[in-house]
Amino acid sequence: MESRPIYFVSDSHFRPHPDAAERERVRRFFAFLEHAAGAKRLYIVGDLFDFWLEYRSVAPRGYTDILLGLRRLRDAGTGVTLLGGNHDYWLGSFLSDEMGFDLAPDGLLAEHQGRRLRIDHGDESLSGDRGYLTLKTVIRHPLFVGAARLFHPDFTFWAARQLASASRRQEERHRRAGRPPRSLRLRRLLTEDFDALILGHLHLGFHYLYRGWEILCLGDWVERFSYARLVGGRLELRDDRGGVHPARRVADPDGPAADWIAPASGPTPDGDPPPSPGVEAAPTDRE
Numbered sequence: 553m554e555s556r557p558i559y560f561v562s563d564s565h566f567r568p569h570p571d572a573a574e575r576e577r578v579r580r581f582f583a584f585l586e587h588a589a590g591a592k593r594l595y596i597v598g599d600l601f602d603f604w605l606e607y608r609s610v611a612p613r614g615y616t617d618i619l620l621g622l623r624r625l626r627d628a629g630t631g632v633t634l635l636g637g638n639h640d641y642w643l644g645s646f647l648s649d650e651m652g653f654d655l656a657p658d659g660l661l662a663e664h665q666g667r668r669l670r671i672d673h674g675d676e677s678l679s680g681d682r683g684y685l686t687l688k689t690v691i692r693h694p695l696f697v698g699a700a701r702l703f704h705p706d707f708t709f710w711a712a713r714q715l716a717s718a719s720r721r722q723e724e725r726h727r728r729a730g731r732p733p734r735s736l737r738l739r740r741l742l743t744e745d746f747d748a749l750i751l752g753h754l755h756l757g758f759h760y761l762y763r764g765w766e767i768l769c770l771g772d773w774v775e776r777f778s779y780a781r782l783v784g785g786r787l788e789l790r791d792d793r794g795g796v797h798p799a800r801r802v803a804d805p806d807g808p809a810a811d812w813i814a815p816a817s818g819p820t821p822d823g824d825p826p827p828s829p830g831v832e833a834a835p836t837d838r839e
């Protein structure tokens with residue numbers, strides 16, 4: 553069996569104009585990359601960047617430290633795969649051809665250490681919202697992306713920032729209004745093609761065992777500083793304080809969304825669901 557570990561992290565939402573808090577997040581990310589040195593591969597399961605759009609002859613500035621950190625890891629022999637998130641779906645040839653990262657805009661199936669993994673950011677597969685899925689089809693259409701590139705990059709990035717902060721404000725209002733924890737509808741995603749499903753997007757950290765599957769949601773690199781590791785065929789949900797969050801067998805993964813990793817206080821950065829209280833493992837194992 554391949555002995556080198558595989559790492560997974562998602563939803564760091566790095567921004568091009570770092571303030572002190574952002575620089576601290578970057579510092580912790582570099583410590584994580586050092587920890588991952590020697591791994592076979594690092595999967596970044598979407599939303600590495602709060603926004604990313606390349607032009608034919610221009611790539612975004614402001615992410616240089618992150619890109620160089622990942623490039624160093626890759627040059628030392630660790631493959632780096634970037635999945636598209638809903639904030640940075642538009643990964644392009646600057647990242648693949650010049651930086652040397654592998655791109656998987658729509659997620660992928662992978663085999664490592666005898667495990668069959670489905671790795672998926674989750675914004676599409678977890679969404680039951682037709683409006684969102686339609687919007688997503690539109691904004692990912694080559695015609696739309698081509699049109700966006702007709703604007704000056706400074707304008708496009710400004711507009712993306714406005715959209716992101718409007719969605720954050722709306723999320724904060726929902727949170728204050730006490731929106732109930734949502735159910736995730738994970739079961740319908742489970743197929744025979746894989747035995748572990750690895751998700752980002754929700755900014756929740758949990759690790760379920762359900763029938764023959766593992767379902768692991770990575771948390772984020774904004775408040776939870778969490779990641780996953782596959783070693784010896786075993787998946788672990790961890791955080792950068794050394795915490796390991798053991799998998800729990802659940803009788804039904806479609807209950808209210810769980811969060812096993814305490815976030816720092818403050819709004820979630822993504823316009824994504826706020827954390828809800830963790831669920832306890834089902835009392836009996838019926839599978």
Ligand SMILES: [Mn+2]
Pocket residue numbers: 563598599637638639673675752753754822
């Ligand atoms: Mn996302």
